[in-house]
Amino acid sequence: MTAILSEETKLRDEIAAVGKSLFDRALTFGSTGNISARLSNGDLLMTPTNASLGNLDPARLSRFTAEGVHVDGDKPTKEAFLHQCMYCQQKLSGAVVHLHSTYAVAVSILEDVDPDDVLPPLTAYYVMRVGSLPLVPYYPPGDTALANAVAEKAKNSHAVLLANHGPVVAGKTLRDAQYATEELEETAKLHLLLEGRRTRPLTPQQRNALLKTF
Numbered sequence: 542m543t544a545i546l547s548e549e550t551k552l553r554d555e556i557a558a559v560g561k562s563l564f565d566r567a568l569t570f571g572s573t574g575n576i577s578a579r580l581s582n583g584d585l586l587m588t589p590t591n592a593s594l595g596n597l598d599p600a601r602l603s604r605f606t607a608e609g610v611h612v613d614g615d616k617p618t619k620e621a622f623l624h625q626c627m628y629c630q631q632k633l634s635g636a637v638v639h640l641h642s643t644y645a646v647a648v649s650i651l652e653d654v655d656p657d658d659v660l661p662p663l664t665a666y667y668v669m670r671v672g673s674l675p676l677v678p679y680y681p682p683g684d685t686a687l688a689n690a691v692a693e694k695a696k697n698s699h700a701v702l703l704a705n706h707g708p709v710v711a712g713k714t715l716r717d718a719q720y721a722t723e724e725l726e727e728t729a730k731l732h733l734l735l736e737g738r739r740t741r742p743l744t745p746q747q748r749n750a751l752l753k754t755f
């Protein structure tokens with residue numbers, strides 16, 4: 542019991558610390574974005590709805606059982622279904638991060654993108670951390686149809702981009718999900734910086750070699 546409690550306390554503190562770090566670096570704004578993380582017994586901790594990621598109270602995070610029942614904490618994020626869908630598809634995931642980070646949101650609004658993989662493989666680190674980025678068609682935030690659309694795209698990718706909204710990224714640990722989301726944002730920025738210029742993304746062979754290694 543003591544071990545479970547200390548694991549939960551640690552994870553609650555980590556969610557608040559990661560949220561503050563993301564918010565302080567302007568990777569999300571106001572009360573946008575949400576974070577969840579999974580305990581070893583399968584329970585999920587999630588950020589409450591309308592909470593600023595910059596100012597989370599670890600004791601008030603929403604907790605769900607592994608079966609998806611909200612058991613304590615504040616009213617959960619309206620994207621709770623969406624987070625649960627990511628865990629269903631990405632079985633090894635221990636955390637999910639959703640942000641409204643500016644460059645990724647900008648890319649999510651572009652018309653002429655490949656919906657199967659929105660960003661080109663510009664750097665090795667992007668391929669290693671993110672890999673591929675399918676675009677999920679637009680649905681209003683909190684719509685259960687959005688969760689179903691995410692589930693479809695997340696079958697083959699731990700990162701997805703919600704059209705006209707923002708990224709959702711799962712990781713083995715909360716730090717993995719955080720770092721992958723940050724890498725996605727930086728690559729979206731590079732992509733927009735390079736617009737109109739001739740570029741030399743990684744070749745399919747170079748990309749595949751990285752995917753095999755990591």
Ligand SMILES: O=C(O)[C@@H](O)C(=O)COP(=O)(O)O
Nearest residue numbers: 573574575590591618619682
């Ligand atoms: O865009 C939205 O409304 C949500 O996806 C979001 O980012 C914040 O919603 P809550 O987590 O319910 O505050």
Ligand SMILES: [Zn+2]
Nearest residue numbers: 573574682707
């Ligand atoms: Zn959102």
